[in-house]
Amino acid sequence: MEKPDGSKYILLTEGRATVLYENENQVFYNPVQQFNRDLSTCAIRAWSEEYTEQKTAAKRNQRKKRKLRNDKRKMSGKENLKTQEELEAGEDVAPTDTMEEVHVTDPKTDEVNIEASENAAKAAQSERKKAPFITILEALSATGLRAIRYGLEIPLIKTVLANDFSPAAVKAIERNVVYNDGAPGVVVAFHGDANAVMYSHKTKPFHVIDLDPYGTAAPFLDAAVQAVCDGGLLLITCTDLSILAGTGYPEKCFTNYGGMTCRTEFSHESALRLVLSSIASAAARYGKAIEPLLSLSIDFYVRVFVRVRNSPIQGKLLASKTMLTYTCSGCGSTSYQPLGRVSINEDGSQKHSFAQGPPVSSHCEHCGFVHHLGGPMWAGPLHNKDFIDRIQKITETLDPVIYKTIPRIKGMLTLAKEELDDPFYFTAAHVSSTMRCSCPPMTTMTSALLNAGYKVSATHAVPGAIKTNANWGVIWDILREWIKTNPVKETNIKEHSPTKKLLERREPSFAVDFTMHPEANPPSRRIKIARYPLNPPNWGPKARAKGDKPFNNHKITGPGSEPVPDAPNEWETGDENGEVDMKKQKTT
Template identity: 45%
Template sequence: MAKSYVPTYNVDDFNEIKEGKATILFPKNNEVFYNPVQEFNRDMSIAAIKTWRDLATEVKMERFNKSTNPNKIAPPTNITILEALAASGLRSVRYAKEIDGIDHILTNDLLEDAVESIKRNVHFNGLSQSLVRANQGDAISVMYSYRDKGRFDVVDLDPYGTAAPFIDGAIHAVNKGGLICVTCTDLAILASNNHPETCFAKYGGNPLKAEFCHELALRLVIHSLQQAANRQKRYIEPLLSCSIDFYVRIFVRVHDKPLMVKTVASQTGVVYHCRYCGSFATQKFGTCEEGNNNNHKYHIADAPVVNQRCANCGSKQDIGGPCWLGSLHNEEFVRRMYDNVSKAGKSMYGTQPRMKGMLKVILEELDDAPFHYELSQLCSAVRVSCPPLIKINSALLNAGYKVSGAHTRQGSIKTNAPPKVVWDVMRTIVKETGRSAKITDGSPADVILSHEVQTNVSFAEHKDANPESRRIKLVRYQINPEKFWGPKARHSEAPKAKKPKLE
């Protein structure tokens, strides 16, 4: 039995910081850091956990009502949460005060000062130690220790930097059907080609310096999660995958379904990306042929899907991945979460306008078309001024294809149209405006424009070319919220007073 916490702090030694329904005592000596920009992360996490809990409860009750067992007992609906890397304890305090139906939260950190901060903030917010249980321990060891003695319904990983070392432990520590929430802030590794060897070592795939680098970052992290789950005969289902500011935040549901594990090869692969024009193509590792009575057939995919040189401009191509090529989101989950956030208002979520904007853009996002183009990059490739995005969207829609934006980048064009159709649209734009005198013979731009237009391109405005999120003026893409708004300095334990020397 853990000792009861006896408060010994002086409130005058702290700054009070309010976020949501919580008020934390932030040490004036910066013993544990606070980053206000991460309020959005915590708001989204609270809304996601509430949405997951409601859906999970509905499934449990539906199964209970269908059961014909005369001695049936209603399933428990209270949930348990592990915050593995808690720092000040703000996240756990907010979870405890803002999410109903929590049995308990294990709030863990390695450092003694952080654990003291957790206890202090739990006490200051009037929460019981049995509801929010402060724990000092190595996060990986703690997660493995709960594999056999009672897994958690929700495991939250929000480290400083990469979550890679903690992923395997989280898979072991979460219940069947449970939720894992993962943050990675190392986008310098995940969303550029500066250190591909480091990214491969951490996540098992290569990043790319591409217009869709932030979407690829999401897919690399999901791939890492999926591989860790598959080794335990488990399968992860992405519910919501967000590229936010300087980090990614991903929510996945964990299933104990070996049959689903077999489908992973057909949802995993690589992406080829042209260094000049930005054209891309994906190559899955396998195929899944559905048969009768779940008798599926699995095959290795045919190759190759591209040549060494880009078919559109003749330039060299890079290869990214392996990465997840399946869905980034569960539409029902996102729609339910969007509805809940919309009803809640700013009184519950301080960042509610931005939450609505991001969730709405995600709902509009094509989920069966991995990766995207970017308007300014397409125009740069053929040396033409940027037309309105609605004009390009209309042309693709009028040609019979689907199109949307992507929440990962402003000015993005996500479509199921093949690259040759996209470039036919751009060739038509050049014909309208005139070819730039700066394009030299034999250059990549010249190669692109030398192809004949084979698509019937119409720029008549299509009714779906302007997405609803834009029409109703939601906060679709975040601007810099403040100066120096990126990751704060890594937390370090406060220095201990030196012992006096004995004479």
């Protein structure tokens, strides 16, 4: 296909979509993000399966309750009166268990024909099953590639609104929708500010909202939590890892996410927890609660998949699911404490109270150095293992020629599913360098922890790291036992150093046993999967497209095309907002 000036577009095929690409100065496209788009497609499919099942179960329950009420009313002679709840009940997902309600009667005898009823019910059922209902907003769409892929690859999609504030992007989306047969009618290009679009949908929320901005998603969270339906899915990318996981901008991290970054080796997990906490507090303000379904640190960004429910009661658990972290500036030992406490009363209700703390004194009990405060951040689980199972099943059905990143998806999901819910991780390399001793093999560390009755797992975020529910005292005890047979050169230890102090307490508080434990190797290490694949060529974030000028002179007509006069500052993001300091990124 030719451009208006006669030159040719570049054809880019990804998944089931092919887009016409002008050049990178006009509209943003980063091929490295195919992993993100492939995974997101699978995640929306998994969410949609679960959502449909839950809605169907809820409707079945509703019907049962209604039947019970009707029976009672019949007995009391008030059968024609409807309750307010019944009047307000709205249809969303077509119920899939309508068999018992479909009756075909013989007009002569007025008798119910069982066989015909069942056939009609089955037909209605499969017809209804097929009825598309999912509405998706891709709020920051660029070429529309992601939105078109959603439209073409995910069953039961009713609409995908592909929005961008750049006129060049909207033109590209419109062109690409037409180019991809099947996308028109489902994928709709829209010219608007992401927040304006979301706020205008508060009363007609989307099932799914995807935020894939340059840098931080923070400016869009308030609108997103309000514009997603009860039980809906948010897919959120943040690429500002220099802020979330680096040590250079703690104050910026606080302004963006309401929490301080951690100066530690587990900063990629704390980045995830900071983003989740920010979404959770935005949601809680509106009586909503989040459930992280999958939270991943990938290449140069984080991506979280979060279910949002309208539930003021669950929302109130936020304080007890939010924590502060105390990380020792000398040895890296970390403790954390939730901000709130919750207990369950006998009648099942929640009792909220003040947490007690701090869990540490002003100086580290292991090395005597001061603590750095991190957070507040999300303290709950990062993933829902059933959700990961669903995605894994879906990946088994996909064509690897079309979904090129399946091996990587499988590897990362296997690791994520294995992860302990306990926060954070450490590496044997880091703790042994603090002790100035040789590095014990990972399985020696994990065996010692398992033999002492603690749990261990790997993490998807960093190769070679260990998650455990053991506290840092246990970890240092294991190291102290290790150096009995792998001695430290005392002359290497500086006076007043953390190491000096760590070595002072020579005898471990428990009998450390390094015997190889059968589970010392995590299951994912025992099977053939791509656990931590090397970074792809051209790895990294891409510069923003030069055509991304909101509402420049180009005129686009239609709803939402009006310029929004007071553009928020985030449109002119400074360097620290969007650019990633590559030196500080993990290179694994």
